[in-house]
Amino acid sequence: MALRQEVSAWRPAVRGVAEVFHAHFTDYAYPMHVHEAWTLLIVDDGAVRYDLDRHEHGTPHDTVSLLPPHVPHNGSPATSQGFRKRVLYLDSDVLGEDLVGAAVDAPDLRDPVLRRRVGQLHSALALPGDELEADSRLTLIGERLRDHLSSPARSPLRARQRPDPVLARRLRELLDERVVQGLALEEAAALVQAHPAHLVRAFSSAYGIAPHQxxxxxxxxxxxxxxxxxxxxxxxxxxxxxxxxxxxxxxxxxxxxxxxxxxxxxxxxxxx
Known part of the structure; x- marks a missing residue:
């Protein structure tokens, strides 16, 4: 089989995402290395075998892998067909350092909802102009990752929160005032004094549509x-x-x- 290496990388205009990296490798092995950022990885074709903290792991296509910063790891194709992957390098303010130990213990997460959301975030980051969508999706992804890593049972399930129509209406009014200028999720959350993830869920619950939509x-x-x-x-x-x-x-x-x-x-x- 001919060697194949396809790589694209860019820095989007979205707070919290240091780099987007897409790659297709058929015969390439990463040596042991570290990243300053959190590495959020999904594999679309094939599989990756890697070592993290002296333990072997794998990334089939139905998992999401989260590798913590400053922890050495490597990576190589698990099959002769290689792998196609999409990676987000996330700043430390998206996930705190207190979650590093949990991520080392369980870096591969089998969560179809999380897997779908990460793919949707990549789509939103692919072209400029959809930063509010990317902000919203990243916020919910960060929350779900923290649920995985911080709960005793490592479960992504979150207790259902009560609807908040007043909060939803306040965000709608802000969006109506700034149809042309736009509004970053972080700014909106500060203006209405709410957590960004709760703000997105409240709006979606009240109106049946996400703020970016x-x-x-x-x-x-x-x-x-x-x-x-x-x-x-x-x-x-x-x-x-x-x-x-x-x-x-x-x-x-x-x-x-x-x-x-x-x-x-x-x-x-x-x-x-």
């Missing part, structure tokens, strides 16, 4: 009005709060079913 829908509505006023999509993207025209097009097509250009052109809107 609500903000995107409001921006698409604004874009529709501007397009019907005859403004070109390139101008509408910035005026409606989108990162660029590609960002507008991606969400507009998802919510409306057509691109902004076709929506604003009556001659093309009915073409199949």
């Amino acid at each position: 609500y903000l995107t829908a409001r921006r698409v509505d604004l874009a529709r009005r501007l397009l019907l006023d005859g403004r070109p999509p390139g101008d509408v993207a910035a005026a409606a709060g989108f990162y660029d025209q590609a960002h507008l097009t991606r969400h507009f097509r998802k919510l409306v079913g057509v691109t902004p250009g076709r929506y604003g052109d009556r001659r093309k809107a009915s073409v199949r």
Whole structure:
């Protein structure tokens, strides 16, 4: 089999994520090394074998692996087909150093909900403009990881919290005031004096939609009005709060079913 090495890495504009790293290796072994950040790893194809604190571990595709900072580990393909992985390097303020020991004892977590959320976070980080979504997903991931590592039974289950419609309404009002400017989750939490994770859950419970989905829908509505006023999509993207025209097009097509250009052109809107 021909050797294969594909790597992409970037630093997103999301607080708490030091680096995003995607790689596909067929015959490459990492030597023992350490990271300053927490390493949150999922494997999409194949499997990785690694040693952590002198114990051997593996990462099949249905697990999430969390490797603590400053603890030596290595890594190599567990099969001849190699592996394809996605990694997030998280700053220490996402997970405290008090959880290092628990992560060393149990770095591989079998949790389908956590696995899905980590994949969704990678998707949100892939393109600029979806920072509120990434912030929200990272907050819930951090909370679930802490549940895994801090509870006596190492269970991800959290006691159900009571609905908080007042808190949800306060966040909705903030989002309505800043449709174009946007609002970071950390700033919103400080303004309403609530924990970010509780704020996201309260909003989602009250309105059946996550805060980032609500903000995107409001921006698409604004874009529709501007397009019907005859403004070109390139101008509408910035005026409606989108990162660029590609960002507008991606969400507009998802919510409306057509691109902004076709929506604003009556001659093309009915073409199949």
